[in-house]
Amino acid sequence: MPPDLAHKVQFPKAAKLRSALRRWTFGPHMLAFLPALCLAGFWVGGEPVLLAFSLLIPLVYGLLLSGETAGLNRGLRQRNDDLVSMATAQDLTEHAFEQARAAQMHTACLLFEAEGLETISRRMGDEVAESLRILFLQRLRDLLRPEDSAMRIGDSRFMALVAPGLRLDLEALLALADRLQRGLEEPAATDTGVHYLSVAVGFCGSARLRAGADGTDMLDCAQAALREALENAPSAIRAWSEGMRAERRARNALLSEVEVALAKGQIQPWYQPQLCTSTGEISGVEALVRWMHPQHGIIPPARFLSALEEAGRMGQLSEAVLHHSLTALRSWDDEGLHIPRVSINFSEAELRNPRLVDRLKWDLDRFGLPASRLGVEVLETVIAESPEGIIARNVSDLARLGCRIDLDDFGTGHASIGALRRVTVHRLKIDRSFVTRIDRSEDQRRMLAAVLGLADRLGLETVAEGVESSGEHALLAQLGCDHAQGFGIARPMPAPQLADWARDHALHIAEAQKLGRGNG
Helix, strand or coil: CCHHHCCCCCCCHHHHHHHHHHHHHHCHHHHHHHHHHHHHHHHHHCHHHHHHHHHHHHHHHHHHHHHHHHHHHHHHHHCCCCECCHHHHHHHHHHHHHHHHHCCCEEEEEEEEEECHHHHHHHHCHHHHHHHHHHHHHHHHHHCCCCCEEEECCCCEEEEEEEEECCCCHHHHHHHHHHHHHHHCCCEEECCEEECCEEEEEEEEHHHCCCCCCHHHHHHHHHHHHHHHHHHCCCCEEECCHHHHHHHHHHHHHHHHHHHHHHCCCEEEEEEEEEECCCCCEEEEEEEEEEEECCCEEECHHHHHHHHHHCCCHHHHHHHHHHHHHHHHHHHHHCCCCCCCEEEECCHHHHCCCCHHHHHHHHHHHHCCCHHHEEEEEEHHHHHHCCCCHHHHHHHHHHHHCCEEEEEEECCCCCCHHHHHHCCCCEEEECHHHHCCCCCCHHHHHHHHHHHHHHHHHCCEEEECCCCCHHHHHHHHHHCCCEECCCCCCCCECHHHHHHHHHHHHHHHHHHHHHHHHHC
16 A cells, blocks of 8 residues: 555445445344344254354354454554544544444544643744643543544644444543543643643534434534634533534634625724823723624624634734724824824734834824824733744834833733833733722732732833723722723724714813812
């Protein structure tokens, strides 16, 4: 057999015919005829024939079935390289499915994603990540039975095929997935230290598939279940269900629809004001994308951003948001409104673009705006994972250009003070989890005060997200937070509506200042 076909599993017509013959002759249904055969033997030859039938028929059946299963497992182990291609994985799954069906039993495919291996590879090198891959695969094989099979099918993805069995129902597979997940998530010690990785699991048992399905369908369904697990939470476990099929169709429809919406300009930024806690005046606005669907109304970004990312359209989205935001800033200037800057969120992929700085400089020049009018928001997790390299250079170059750099969701990632010193940052955006209930919880106040103290020592401004009450707003001012943003101040709104809100807010500030002077 040629080397490139060494891993392929062939099913010629003769083999399928023999499999069907064995399935009919020695399938589990034949056990129902065992009493009748034994009785016929007794009539023909007496007790010796009865005894022979009673012992030999189950023995022959058991030997054939175990030989069939052993052949499957032997074939899998022979092809069980540490890393196999997706084509080989499909062949192995098809082989397992066919053998289980021939024995009138069930099998299952389980997929595991070691979340965090890509980050370790970027930060510590692929040698460390490879040692963890070897360890994970060995753990998986040790946790499985000898007749089961395990292999790696990607940089951080592993597959297990369960040998045919009679009791592979949903409950049994969930228990198996949970046991395997717990074993794989044990702390992993390497020469570089101890690593803690979460493992997402998606699986599909042959018993849950529609009639006429094959091994490729089982693998596809397991992949769909794994995607569902990865989208929900770390360490999630998901079993394939027919409901996922409908969700997948809806997701594919959304994917095509959202691309059209972006091209037609239905996806645009809305703007949420940020207020200075000392003066109460607008210190800036954040651009937040919204999809104005012609039938379904406003669709929040959580529903469509992942679809745009899958389609590779995040760069196009950033360009659209930047164009709309700078256009809005110019129009507010023309109306005589004082809105110092607009802040835009950039994805990790955009921040890795080597032409990002030149593109922003060209756009700012085209609109006649200084770089100080543009804020660039960078997630803390991005800085934590890439304190050096192209992202850090781009962020520092944008800061030198004059853009204001905000570190978003501060407190939720793992950015060290050293990383903050290597990457130019002007302001920390404190995550709403630190702000919620600060007017009612002493622990929350102490935590927030510690974050504000750290920012003060680092010489950074602060803006608190998720402010939902006047009590939280007032306490933030007392604790020394520089800016505030949240539904308690104003919800995101289109550019024309923000202009009206800004005019009304300026009148309120002027009236409050008059009252203050009058009382003085």
